[in-house]
Amino acid sequence: MNKNKKHFALNEPLRHACHAKPMTRRDFIAQGFMAGVGTVCSGSILSLFANPGKAYASLSPDLEALKSSCGIASQGAGKIPFIVFDLAGGANIAGSNVLVGGRGGQLDFLSTAGYSKLGIPGDMVPPIANPTTGLSDFINTELGLAFHADSAFLRGIQDKFSITNRANVNGAVIPARSENDTGNNPHNPMYGINKVGADGSLLTLIGSRNSDSGGNSMAPAMMIDPSKRPTKIDRPSDVTGLVDTGDLVGLLSQQDSVAVMESIQRISAMKLGKVNSQITTDDVLKDMVNCGYVKSADITDRFGDPSTLNPSLDSDLVGDNGIFSAQEFASEGEFQKTASMLKLVVNGYAGAGTITMGGFDYHTSDRATGESRDLRAGRCMGACLEYAARKGVPLMMYVCSDGSVASNGMIDDSLNGRGKGVWSGDNSSTAASFFLVYNPNGTPQLIGNTTDQQAKHQQIGYMRSDASVETASSPAANNVNLLVETVILNYMALHGEQGQFASLFPRHGLGNSALLDSLTAFEPIVSGVM
Incomplete structure (x- = not known):
């Protein structure tokens, strides 16, 4: 029977006789008809003009002092970078993975019957002890x-996450x-993560799908802020x-471009200082014009060389010493998607991001x-952890899926197949989420003074x-809205x-302070603002 069994290729769409034909975007994602891009896109046309060898210009002290008053976020807003993996379709998380x-x-x-339902056969269940070591293999x-x-998740993480950083x-x-099999589960916590302070110097939130949540699953309705889509x-x-940054960087060096914009800002500020009664909304207009030049100068200062944002040119991400080899990066759209997300979130250009991966309706x-x-x-998850380690910054990574399998x-x-149980159908009762x-x-230290307390x-x-x-x-x-609240609580902790x-x-809806404590996993790893 195994010789005739149908196995689906990695990017092959999943066609289920027990499912209706995919009709919505979410159906297509869950069954793998839509995935990541498959080609590497070159840098923008600015790379023809900007001089990659030029050192960054430093914004002058008088303009640097104006950045906060103009609402220009600091790098990462001092919060831990946050990434969501939204596995569309109902992936197995409990048992065979975590x-x-x-x-x-x-x-x-x-x-043993419970583990069998989770796809683990009797000769692979966790309680079995190796007679030689007395420990479970x-x-x-x-x-x-x-x-x-x-676990396939674990093997993938180990492939991209170096041994020295795993501790x-x-x-x-x-x-x-x-x-x-529905996007109506409000799994996505990003709006709440932003509400508690996560932000980026370039963008607030990012996601790999063009949706209100940035992912396949919805965000809780009471948390959505349309201005932060x-x-x-x-x-x-x-x-x-x-x-x-326009043609100015092509005509001048990056450093000179910043100097020109700074001069424009100062001249404009002096001119506006002489304008009083002629403008009805005088103070507002002054602020808008003044901050516009400050923001332009700041953007040119940091991003006048577009290669600084290009994930494919980041040697920690791609190349001989990168997390992804040039060959696998060129051939795998999910790696390109993950690297693009990492470049922005881990470096503080965005506060939080969602990576949707399709094709997890794999019963x-x-x-x-x-x-x-x-x-x-798992390889994409491992890449997130490894990149954070290489950049020396903390990271919280949350993994969820709409439903599960049995x-x-x-x-x-x-x-x-590795001698494990086949996935024969959807089963919402076996679902779980996890974060690293x-x-x-x-x-990171678990809360609790004893091993038993920490386990809970x-x-x-x-x-x-x-x-x-x-x-x-x-x-x-049994309430996905409260699952999201639990994740946000742990991020704050x-x-x-x-x-x-x-x-x-x-x-x-999480209850009183005593219950909140029981829903919290870790002691703080940073104190307020980093």
Whole structure:
């Protein structure tokens, strides 16, 4: 039977006899009919004129002092960069990737039948101990958060994330139901992340989809701020096209261009200072004109050389010593999308970003199809962690999906099936989300004085022994809006600001302060503003 089993190629669309034909954009994304771009776009035309060898000009002190009053954000606004992976279609997260257990945490093991439903056969379940070592061969905790040792997510992360940097990562998992195959799950927390202070010096929010959330899943309606709608970024040309300093940089050097704009600003300020009664809205007009020149000078100062924004020219991202080789970057649109997002978010040009990856509705009666897509997603996750490590900045990475899948116990013994259970159908009760935190200053520390206490902060909520989410185990377990609130609470806690959660979200549904503490995973890794 295995010889005749159909496995889908990595970018092949998934056609399900049990599903209606895809009609909406979200249907196409979930079944893999729409994915990332497949070609590398060259830099903008400004690269013909700007001199890449020129050193950055420094904005003069008098104009530097005006930046904050003109609303020009500092690099990253002093908050931890935040990236969402939105796996469209209902990916497997619990069990075969991140371990999920009972009341006691990840290692409070489920039943063998429960693990089978999560795609793990009896000879690979986490409780099995190696008779030689007395330890399980199927549990990997090198990222702090416990993964199944053969997790495709984990193998992908390990492929891109260097061994020396893995000790500075920890994470938490949240067992939480969400509906299958729909973008109506309000999984996306980016508006809330912005509300608590995340911002960029160039953009506030970005996403790889042209949607209100920037991703496949919606954002909670009560958090949406139309003025902060994410800018679509899913390829290098989207990044390089963000800034246009005009022909001035072509006619003059970058340094001289900044000097000219500074002079224009000062002359304009002197002229406006002599204007009083002629303009009715005098002060407003002065401010708009004055700040316009300050912003232009600042943009030219930082981005007059467009290569500074081009992810394909960043040697930490692409090349012989880069996270992606030139060949794999050229041939894989999801890597281009991820690199473009990383360039903006990790460097503080944007406050937070969403990477939507399609084709995760992979209940195709085999295992190989899902494994290959999980592996690629894992490589993109590993790239995020590695790039943050290379830049020496913290990062919070959140992974979610609309619904999940389950196995009927049949085994796929093909090379890529790896002897695991086939995904036979959608199952919202096996769903979970997780987040990983990178801290350049050391391992993020779980809350709690004992191992047992820490285990309950690393897994927020729990599953029943049959691998179904216990819906009463946390506010997030059966309410996606509250799942988003839980993620935002944990982001604030990394800054030591969880005490402000109730005032910023006065209508939240997470309960009193004692319950908020139980929903928080980590001690702060930064103090307020970095």
